[in-house]
Amino acid sequence: MTRIGKASELAAYRAELLKKRPADAKVVAVCCGTGCNAYGAQKVYAAFAAELAKQGVKDWALRSTGCHGFCERGTLVVMFPEGMLYQRVKPEDVAEIVEKTLKGGETLERFLYDDPVTGEKHRLEHEIPFYKHQERLILGQNGQLNPESIDDYIALGGYLGLAKALEHGADWTLEEVKKANVRGRGGGGFPAGKKWETCRNAKSDKHYVICNADEGDPGAFMDRSVLEGNPHSVIEGMIIGALAIGSDEGFIYVRHEYPLAVKRLEQALVEARGLGLLGEKILGSSLSFDIRINRGGGAFVCGESTALMASIEGRVGEPRAKHINTAIQGLYNKPSNLNNVETWANIPLVINRGAEWYTSIGTKGSTGTKIFSLVGKVNNTGLVEVPMGMTLRKIIFEIGGGIPAGRKFKAVQTGGPSGGCLPAEKLDLPVDFDTLWNEGSMMGSGGMIVMDDRTCMVDVAKYFLGFLKFESCGKCTTCREGIRRLHELVTAVTEGRATEETLQLIEDLSETVEAASLCALGTTATNPVRSTLKFFREEYLAHVKERRCPAAVCKTLIRYDINEKCTGCMVCAKRCPQKCISGERKKLHVIDQSKCIKCGICLDVCKFDAVEVK
């Protein structure tokens, strides 16, 4: 690999690449994101490689790409330039696809996406409702490039933003990011340009640039997808940031649960160094900057800025008081600018296409797009990227295709453990930083968990408190003991042991936990319990007063029964771990309630819908 010595030579390098890959090149792209891999994408990819060779196909290139977002339907295979999408492809299907579609030009109907709502079939990826309403500025490239190839990234215009920033200088770059009003995608929504400026103006011999790739929010995986699917976009963003801030050293702090992201990043860093995009005198300019990777140790709190920096310094991830901003006094007490993965990935776009273009997307206060992980009780689960300001309804019902199995929408949880649950009345709210905050929830990093009428909101509050009591660093009394006690109290509600006084104590204690904890983990920890108490008080009261769980989730308050649909197939009786289901072949079965441990296996295994839970 030769170093590119000047910013202007990057364009020439790219032109060479484009010559070798015309826009109408035929490419079959196999999604090898984490979701599709779990469905066996690697095997599908291998099968394509083998079949293309075996059938002597020369005019189709094969590409392994990052996550396309529609994980629900994996393994995804897209055929460019047309963009036809085959979904749920298995290794054994590949020979037929190569023969009939790639060679014969035939469309195989059974691999096309069929809309669960309308029953319609769609051929092209961008026609599918899931994709049609999205604006995939960041994620769009995932499907078009091989994350292990810097040339793929450059061919798509990668590093041109860096070249432009170098050409216009640090001041211009900072101004552009400020004008674009890019707000932090990691949770707080703090304007990135403002943070950069604070950091750059802090007098010091050293400034650090850090990428927060800890993604601890349970139910969010957009950062993972960007890191695994397009690592160079994050790296390019960080180099541009280093230029604007005046930094020569960067860190990427990645969750240990994301080994593939680490591997891809490592490889991307090597390739970028090889081309002179990282290291001494980047693209022949006076900018010198390099990036190191730090692996986290599996602690949610390490996503908090001061805990993350402590962890990079080799100490346990305990937050410290932030009376002085980390942009002024952060890592090793030096000015340190921390941004989230998605924030960094937005930067090349801003520079490349300009602040004016960027602010035309989204709303006035929240510009650009946001990636959400749309999961839970929704038909089309996966990653969706939409302009800020789209309503919850449109995201959940048009893109997400609504609630499966004809059930009813009940709530949507945004913002992870720091966020809240919003009920159906709030579905027409636009999703942006400020609206969600005002409703007692939060954008957070973009987890969006849809819940149907079979989800118990008290149980959801208990879940988040259970998560947080374990993930709190344990330093403050209010956070460690407060969350633990809240969990105890909410558990009492789910077990029918609570009174209305319990609810009052939950509210009072929540107030202190919020007011008196040291870091944002503690101060936002009560959002899930408070928002559910606010919007779903009836459901709490049903547990308290009637000892009843309306959603039939809370174990102590429910029972399993077998109804007359039972055909006497005996499957449940065989699988029941308690052996407490009795009945003869072809006769109605009965559950002995005194022995039942409510494991729900009978419900799982019954093919006749005869097991009920109430």
Next chain:
Amino acid sequence: MELSRVDAIIERNGSRGASLLAILQDVQDEANYLPREALEHVSKRLELPLARVYAMATFFQAFHLEPRGKYVCTVCMGTACHVRGAARLVEQLERDLEVKSGGTTKDLQFTVEEVNCVGACALGPLVIINGEYHGTMTADRLTKTVEGLKKAEGGTR
């Protein structure tokens, strides 16, 4: 674990306090857990109090001070998996393997663990067995999967 291997890991990461987390991760990757002698050795080599090394080793969920099983069954407890019934999968494993979550069977074959989300939410509920993802799992299928593994081990249990 031989201390020379710990030394090699220390060389690779740099003998500095800031490398402590990375060193422990590499030790765990090799040994599958953090053996006590390794922690003591790291403390000596980095000239850090044992108390600090021990704090690090117990703070992060990624670390284990006890050996783990040949098959590590990790149930994802992320929110998406939770609303799709992940808790029942943990209970199922606990029953099938007769071990509490976080524990390892006496014959060192199976470890049952929970993780707070691995970012594969679209596949929930999810169980990872030795790094392999098993999506949209049910309690019943999990039992069959585990039984399959037990059989493959010659039915010793």
Next chain:
Amino acid sequence: MTLNLTINGVRVEAEEGESLLDVARRNGFEIPSLCHHEAVAAYGACRLCLVEVTKGGRKKLTTSCNYEVLGGIEVVTESAAIRRHRAMVLELILAEAPESATVKALAAEYGVTRSRFAASGAGEDRDGCILCGLCARVCAEVVGANALTFRKRGDNRQMGTPFVEEPQTCIACGACAWVCPTSCVGFDEQNGERKVHRWKRSLPLAKTEKGHAFAPQFQLFHFRKLAKLEADFYKKAPGER
């Protein structure tokens, strides 16, 4: 540089770098605390020293022990909200250390005589420890023995020794027991042996030339090393010199 600020409406002076808690106490304002000691770095764990600080027109609650004073701030050390939060914090702490006289007295000052929370019930029993971290900070920062540490996190957090065993670097000086706000460490000297109960450390006492037992061998060795004293320095006890 001298800074000017007001506390409860009274103008006071402070030096740059001082903590708000120290400044307030020096000027006679009472603020409760359980995790603070002037000999060691502030930590901010107990959350009792909450005060209200107004800076540039913005009011917020913050702990005072780890707040470095700034010129021009206005501080309020008592208000209905502050009292309410301190009372709740004390109720949480009382459930962990129901036997501690210090905690009981402090709680009573805030009208808390019993805790609505069940007795402890934490993952592992904490036996009266409220995880203020003072013992470990004193042991590390003052004694230099680094025998103690927090382990685990969240509600599983515990204070103790590496591997929960007799700590090999402990010199049985007793500083931790002395500084512990709930007196849950336990320390005594009997039959020529000094014991630190909570950490299960016991060390034989050294004898002087005159046969007085006054400190553990290991402690003397440690002090000799720290202060670069002669090898026979402790052949005499301080009073015998």
